[in-house]
Amino acid sequence: MLVRHSRRPAATGLAAALTVILAACGGTSSTTPTSSEHGGTATTRSVPSASAPSNPGNSPSGSADGSLAPIAGGVSQVKLTLDGNSCTLDHRAATAGPITFTVTNISAAGLTEIELLQDQRIVGEKENLAPGLGSVSFTATLDGGTYVMYCPGADQENQDFTVTGAAPTRGPSDVRALLADGTKGYGQFVETTLTDMTVAVDNLKTAVDSGNVSDARAKYALARPFYEKVESDVAGFVLPGSDPSDNHGNLDYLIDMRASNLDPAVGWTGFHAIERDLWDGSGKITAQTKKYAADLQTNVTKLVQLARTLDYQPEDLANGAAGLLEEVQNNKIKGEEEAFSHTDLADFNANVEGARQAFAFLKPGLAEIDPTLTATVAEKFDAVRAALNPYRDATQPGGFTLWTAELRASDAATLSKTVQALQDPLSKIAEKVATA
Amino acid sequence: MSQSPDAASSASDREAAGGAGHSVSRRRFLIGSAGAAAAGAVVGAGATRLADPGAPAESGTSSGASTPVGVSGGTGSSSPDLVDLATRVPFYDQPHPPGIITAPQRHAAYMSFDMLPGTTARDLQVLLARWTAAIAQLTAGKPIGQVQPTRADAVGLDTGEALGLEPASLTITVGLGPSLFDKRFGLAGKRPILLRPLPAMPSGGALQAAVSDGDLSIQACADDPQVTYHAVRNLARMVRDTAQTRWTVMGFGRASAGAGQQTPRNLLGFKDGTRNIVTDADRAKFVWIDDGSWMSGGSYQVVRKIEMHIEVWDADRVSDQENVFGRTKSEGAPLGGEKEFETPDFTRKTADGAPVIDPTAHIALAAHENNNGVKILRRSYNYTDGIGQYGQLDAGLLFIAYLNDPAHFVTLQSLLGARDLLNEYITHIGSGLFAVPPTPATGHYIGEALFS
Numbered sequence: 082m083l084v085r086h087s088r089r090p091a092a093t094g095l096a097a098a099l100t101v102i103l104a105a106c107g108g109t110s111s112t113t114p115t116s117s118e119h120g121g122t123a124t125t126r127s128v129p130s131a132s133a134p135s136n137p138g139n140s141p142s143g144s145a146d147g148s149l150a151p152i153a154g155g156v157s158q159v160k161l162t163l164d165g166n167s168c169t170l171d172h173r174a175a176t177a178g179p180i181t182f183t184v185t186n187i188s189a190a191g192l193t194e195i196e197l198l199q200d201q202r203i204v205g206e207k208e209n210l211a212p213g214l215g216s217v218s219f220t221a222t223l224d225g226g227t228y229v230m231y232c233p234g235a236d237q238e239n240q241d242f243t244v245t246g247a248a249p250t251r252g253p254s255d256v257r258a259l260l261a262d263g264t265k266g267y268g269q270f271v272e273t274t275l276t277d278m279t280v281a282v283d284n285l286k287t288a289v290d291s292g293n294v295s296d297a298r299a300k301y302a303l304a305r306p307f308y309e310k311v312e313s314d315v316a317g318f319v320l321p322g323s324d325p326s327d328n329h330g331n332l333d334y335l336i337d338m339r340a341s342n343l344d345p346a347v348g349w350t351g352f353h354a355i356e357r358d359l360w361d362g363s364g365k366i367t368a369q370t371k372k373y374a375a376d377l378q379t380n381v382t383k384l385v386q387l388a389r390t391l392d393y394q395p396e397d398l399a400n401g402a403a404g405l406l407e408e409v410q411n412n413k414i415k416g417e418e419e420a421f422s423h424t425d426l427a428d429f430n431a432n433v434e435g436a437r438q439a440f441a442f443l444k445p446g447l448a449e450i451d452p453t454l455t456a457t458v459a460e461k462f463d464a465v466r467a468a469l470n471p472y473r474d475a476t477q478p479g480g481f482t483l484w485t486a487e488l489r490a491s492d493a494a495t496l497s498k499t500v501q502a503l504q505d506p507l508s509k510i511a512e513k514v515a516t517a
Numbered sequence: 518m519s520q521s522p523d524a525a526s527s528a529s530d531r532e533a534a535g536g537a538g539h540s541v542s543r544r545r546f547l548i549g550s551a552g553a554a555a556a557g558a559v560v561g562a563g564a565t566r567l568a569d570p571g572a573p574a575e576s577g578t579s580s581g582a583s584t585p586v587g588v589s590g591g592t593g594s595s596s597p598d599l600v601d602l603a604t605r606v607p608f609y610d611q612p613h614p615p616g617i618i619t620a621p622q623r624h625a626a627y628m629s630f631d632m633l634p635g636t637t638a639r640d641l642q643v644l645l646a647r648w649t650a651a652i653a654q655l656t657a658g659k660p661i662g663q664v665q666p667t668r669a670d671a672v673g674l675d676t677g678e679a680l681g682l683e684p685a686s687l688t689i690t691v692g693l694g695p696s697l698f699d700k701r702f703g704l705a706g707k708r709p710i711l712l713r714p715l716p717a718m719p720s721g722g723a724l725q726a727a728v729s730d731g732d733l734s735i736q737a738c739a740d741d742p743q744v745t746y747h748a749v750r751n752l753a754r755m756v757r758d759t760a761q762t763r764w765t766v767m768g769f770g771r772a773s774a775g776a777g778q779q780t781p782r783n784l785l786g787f788k789d790g791t792r793n794i795v796t797d798a799d800r801a802k803f804v805w806i807d808d809g810s811w812m813s814g815g816s817y818q819v820v821r822k823i824e825m826h827i828e829v830w831d832a833d834r835v836s837d838q839e840n841v842f843g844r845t846k847s848e849g850a851p852l853g854g855e856k857e858f859e860t861p862d863f864t865r866k867t868a869d870g871a872p873v874i875d876p877t878a879h880i881a882l883a884a885h886e887n888n889n890g891v892k893i894l895r896r897s898y899n900y901t902d903g904i905g906q907y908g909q910l911d912a913g914l915l916f917i918a919y920l921n922d923p924a925h926f927v928t929l930q931s932l933l934g935a936r937d938l939l940n941e942y943i944t945h946i947g948s949g950l951f952a953v954p955p956t957p958a959t960g961h962y963i964g965e966a967l968f969s
Binding site for chain 1: 674
């Protein structure tokens with residue numbers, strides 16, 4: 082797919098505002114896993130006071146007790162029970178401070194998750210709820226205000242939950258600041274990658290101009306990973322002033338088009354036209370190859386200039402990472418990306434690395450929101466990297482075994498399934514960080 | 518929210534059972550060949566897919582206000598194959614798992630899974646609990662979660678292609694493979710007593726690992742193929758970080774009869790399952806596990822992917838085909854007899870002294886009379902995988918059998934694999950044995966006893 086970003090070129094004023102926010106919210110927060118009574122994982126985090134009233138359309142639950150939740154060991158105790166198709170709080174009010182929500186799914190086959198929201202932000206949640214699994218709990222330190230317990234699919238999906246008073250000590254947590262830090266860091270990663278790509282494409286052009294096929298092949302393989310790492314961030318770029326529907330101005334097309342999706346109106350140029358010349362048959366550098374390399378250098382330079390104007394929302398990182406994994410599944414696994422050089426696994430590795438970087442920058446904030454999902458995604462990234470390790474081969478261009486038809490026939494399904502196990506949990510990140 | 522599960526399952530139950538006030542216009546019917554002439558003449562609001570009258574699992578949908586198939590006009594009698602896509606098969610609180618003695622639906626999707634490396638017993642527990650909850654939703658004709666997320670940037674919990682479709686008698690039968698009880702999850706002590714990998718048996722060719730075995734399996738059957746595929750797709754998707762798919766087969770036509778159903782035909786054009794198990798007594802004796810263990814009430818499932826040599830078979834004269842099966846082609850009568858349900862006479866000789874039914878004919882070797890009384894419940898489906906690498910139609914039978922002792926299958930297949938005249942035309946290419954745990958009570962999940 083073409084990843085549709087909410088990213089936009091940053092206006093000067095916006096960038097300045099971001100700096101101020103970061104300066105004001107420089108604290109860190111902690112996530113404290115503790116074990117709950119029934120084997121579930123409990124997490125603790127603090128949220129600042131409510132900044133806006135809750136959804137005015139929510140009616141109070143008829144069955145919940147309006148009295149304040151009892152306090153045990155300094156922590157308010159609230160029970161949430163899923164039964165049939167109902168989602169029932171035993172108390173719908175509590176004193177400000179730490180509050181533990183214990184969730185039990187008695188028989189609600191259609192209810193699998195609950196979230197505690199503050200002005201549409203998730204301040205606590207539990208997933209993988211199913212009848213028979215026992216109780217799980219989470220603890221949040223809440224300041225006074227009105228919150229919403231959200232039970233997707235329940236008869237009453239939204240129920241108000243009121244916290245009275247002020248928390249004795251406000252936690253330093255600010256998930257949004259952590260995520261903003263992450264997007265800033267990711268922007269720097271993209272910047273560095275693009276700068277490196279410029280150098281690598283310069284080197285490729287020099288090698289092509291020299292006429293040395295062997296050297297040009299090596300430089301081609303060295304230049305490819307940079308684009309593959311950040312492809313989902315830059316794939317939508319068109320040259321300023323050009324028609325978005327016309328491939329003449331589509332930079333991704335001009336840089337990365339493959340034989341399988343050529344637009345006859347534009348013809349072939351870019352990386353893969355060079356790849357064909359270098360690998361098809363015994364490989365040959367012609368005047369046309371040199372023209373491709375020069376055009377590539379020009380287009381990459383334009384791309385880098387445009388990319389420098391980007392800033393990122395947290396969900397851009399998540400959607401971009403998902404987009405890179407789609408690239409792996411759609412093109413690299415099938416050996417369609419590098420049809421002549423068969424260096425697909427180097428691209429595969431770069432796509433995964435780019436996705437891993439995006440995830441790593443989201444991780445501090447995401448861990449506050451959903452530590453379980455964070456751990457799962459981290460573990461699945463490790464599994465994908467481990468699955469790629471046996472294919473590392475420093476003697477080949479790009480540093481990986483050539484992804485030949487024979488190797489694909491025997492190994493592609495296993496590698497693809499390892500990526501699938503990462504794709505699904507990763508696809509759940511965007512909504513978490515977008516609503517934080 | 519439009520995609521919320523129905524508020525009251527009890528109301529939905531009544532609805533599916535054709536209760537008063539149910540809108541006729543929502544009903545859709547599928548008519549079998551015998552009833553095709555009457556297809557335009559269906560009347561009445563309560564037509565219900567005929568369920569196996571002997572199957573308790575069906576009682577919830579065949580009771581109440583539901584009425585038998587109604588036809589009018591003089592074009593024919595009611596069809597045993599009339600199905601009502603609104604029919605729901607109850608899931609929780611049943612004496613036995615669904616999809617075993619449930620009258621075979623028209624379509625099946627079978628999929629096997631392997632737990633991912635590094636997963637834990639807790640991961641397996643969560644998988645089984647979430648699958649169970651999702652199965653309860655799916656068999657009730659509901660999505661497993663939001664199709665249209667309320668929140669921006671969210672992926673849907675359900676993929677949506679079954680929205681607007683009826684439950685179509687969907688049943689989902691979960692199997693546990695022998696490999697699940699190895700060292701990985703610490704479950705060796707809970708291994709169903711007779712769950713061991715099937716031994717090597719003569720089968721006409723080498724079984725392929727890529728279409729055999731698995732830690733877990735799902736048999737989804739319904740009268741609408743999109744309903745079956747939606748079910749396995751979503752069950753696979755929801756656990757993708759825990760288990761990976763291993764192999765799958767889409768079955769497009771039932772090839773075994775349940776009680777009260779016409780005997781369907783396999784792709785060799787012969788009736789299959791004429792002598793299938795249909796009585797409660799035989800079910801108790803041959804199908805249900807009753808050993809006092811946590812598996813009591815469940816069963817063992819044998820699955821074999823059997824490739825048919827279609828072109829070779831099609832070029833064989835019908836008289837020889839009949840000799841191979843031991844039955845006539847059109848009627849399905851045992852050779853020497855006239856009607857399908859006559860008991861085969863394996864002792865009968867022709868005038869020149871040769872047996873009328875060849876002793877190595879398929880029905881002779883498979884007959885309980887010739888196997889110490891052993892019977893197995895068959896619940897097979899026809900499948901096709903397109904065109905094979907040698908340019909031949911790639912199709913066959915997804916043989917599925919339920920039995921309380923896998924040795925019964927081993928006995929039969931050892932005999933059939935070595936001597937069956939049919940072996941010239943078939944090759945077993947896939948195989949699996951799974952334990953099907955008893956069905957959970959409301960508030961519980963499949964295989965919960967493994968973790969207690």
